[in-house]
Amino acid sequence: MRLSLLFLLIVQIGFSQHLVLQGVNIVPIHSNTVLAGYDVFIKGGVIEKIKPAGSQPYAKNYTVIDCKGKYIMPGLADMHAHFPDEKSSIQLQEYLKLNLAAGVTSIRSMRGEAYQLALRDSILSQKKIAPNIYVSCVFPTSDSLLTKDSIEKMVMHAKNKKYNFIKYLGGINETNLNYLTESCKKNNISIAGHAYNRSLMRSVEAGFTSIEHYQPILGMYMKDSVNLKKNIEILKQKNTALCPTLSFYYVYGFGFSTDQLVARCGMNFVSKKAGDEWMKDYEEVLLKTKEQLKGDFDSKYVQVYKKQFSDFNRVFKKMTDEGVLMLLSPDDGMFNVPGFAMVEEMKLYKLAGLSNYQILKASTLNAAIYLKEDNVWGSVEAGKKANLLLLNANPLENIENVSKVEGTVLNGKYYSQKSLLSKAN
Ligand SMILES: [Zn+2]
The missing domain is CATH 2.30.40.10 (Urease, subunit C, domain 1)
Known part of the structure; x- marks a missing residue:
């Protein structure tokens, strides 16, 4: 009984x-x-x-x-995620589970692949328990096979296969960029990704719905600080979102001690094997960088990153205060534990001077606003x-x-x- x-x-x-x-x-x-x-x-x-x-x-x-x-x-939204590949220390099932356990209920996949579409649909129909995913169709980085027609075909393929958006990764000339953005507009599918030619404002003008990583934001400010206010207005008017992905660069900028790395959020939930692999990779990259730069390692690497982060933080805070739509993601890479690294990224936003409310909004409601789903979720x-x-x-x-x-x-x-x-x- x-x-x-x-x-x-x-x-x-x-x-x-x-x-x-x-x-x-x-x-x-x-x-x-x-x-x-x-x-x-x-x-x-x-x-x-x-x-x-x-x-x-x-x-x-x-x-x-x-x-x-x-x-x-609201559940968290990781807006710049990379699903594991066969070489990753953490495999897909574990990756999705860790995300959910950390409170992530939405994931934007920046390296979309066809299998993720079926996964997304089985999650939507609740056959599989995992965060909702938004899948990108990654656009080629070389002009060699691109023509107006082939671009149109690729965009229509993305649309017909129901990819959520097109990811611009890099490369391609201005003519092809114009074909691409025109075709996206015509087929009503959004384009997001790396800044075109490293230029934030050129990408905004081209109609990118979000621009990834901190460098183009910092670049715009360094090149053209007198026009910051004007550029902020353009970003707001066009509803362009920004996703700086700081955590990845802090790790690769050697901004943390190894003690700090092994104590990062969620490290206690990854296997010893995965943790050891990350440490081995980290020490290899560190050694290689030190060897390449010899006596200049600190002045030409560590300090350069530090200076970039502190300059970026100032403009980041200002843009957030002025109402530019900020998203949040730690990106992937070593010591970014799926899901749990969201809080590591939040700590870096805090360091930049954002309020806790601004940070929480960037990791929830702003993502829903960006995806035009804020009437459905995000609060x-x-x-x-x-x-x-x-x-x-x-x-x-x-x-x-x-x-x-x-x-x-x-x-x-x-x-x-x-x-x-x-x-x-
Ligand atoms: Zn990325």
């Missing part, structure tokens, strides 16, 4: 579509506030209603999760998709509290971090 009751309870938590997050504090994100002590009702994958704790009775078919003292915020409001992150401490008070994950709600179903990271999964 007892056993079957216990079984029933487990089944209910696993499969129930009806949840109450009881007595939870809400960090809604669409406004900069905390709503203390609410019951969040979730039904059919959507936030049904939000009521002061205990003010409404719970119907019998709702599973109640005691969330007193905890904080709920904790009735009617929004129940893709949520349950924390044990207030992330508005301290950004590092984003690492204190209790569980993730995905499509209205609750998964404790413990259960996601247990060996059985």
Whole structure:
């Protein structure tokens, strides 16, 4: 009798579509506030209603999760992700699991491949439990086979296969860029990626919806600081989003000690083998760079990066304050633990002077705004998709509290971090 009751309870938590997050504090994100002590009702994958704790009775078919003292915020969106390949230390299944366990419920894949389309669709139909993914169709970097016709064919292929956007990686001449952007416009598919010719403003003009990495932003400022205000206005007017991906460059800029690297968020959840591989790679790159630069390693490498980061931070803060749409991702690479490195990137945004609210917004609602899905997800409001992150401490008070994950709600179903990271999964 007892056993079957216990079984029933487990089944209910696993499969129930009806949840109450009881007595939870809400960090809604669409406004900069905390709503203390609410019951969040979730039904059919959507936030049904939000009521002061205990003010409404719970119907019998709702599973109640005691969330007193905890904080709920929208699930995180990693907007510059690279899925693992066969050489990666962490393989796909583990990669998706770690992301979900860290509270990431949306991933923009910057190195899209055809298999990811089927994966995306099986996640959408809830056959597979993993963050929602947005898949890029990577555009060739060489002009050699490009003509107006071949470009049109490629864009139509991306559209017909239902890729979410076209990623510009680099290369191609102005004529082909124009064919590409015209074709994207005509076929109503967006283009995003690396800055064309390293120029932020040229890429904005070409209609890129987002521009990746910090260098083009810094480059624009260094080249043309007098026009910063004007350029900010253009970015805002065109709704161009920026995703600086700092964490990757801090690691490769040797900005961290090895002690700091092994203590990065989530390192305790990756296998010893993966951690060792990263350390070996890191030490190899470090040694090679030192050998190449000899006595100039510090002055011509470490200090150059440091100076770039501090210059970038100033312009980054200003642009964020002025309302440019900022996204967030640590990018991939060694010591960026899938999902968990989001908080490492947040710490770098903090270092640049952004407020905790600006940082949380960049990693949730801004992504939904960018994808034109902010009427569906990205904030904790009735009617929004129940893709949520349950924390044990207030992330508005301290950004590092984003690492204190209790569980993730995905499509209205609750998964404790413990259960996601247990060996059985
Ligand atoms: Zn990248």
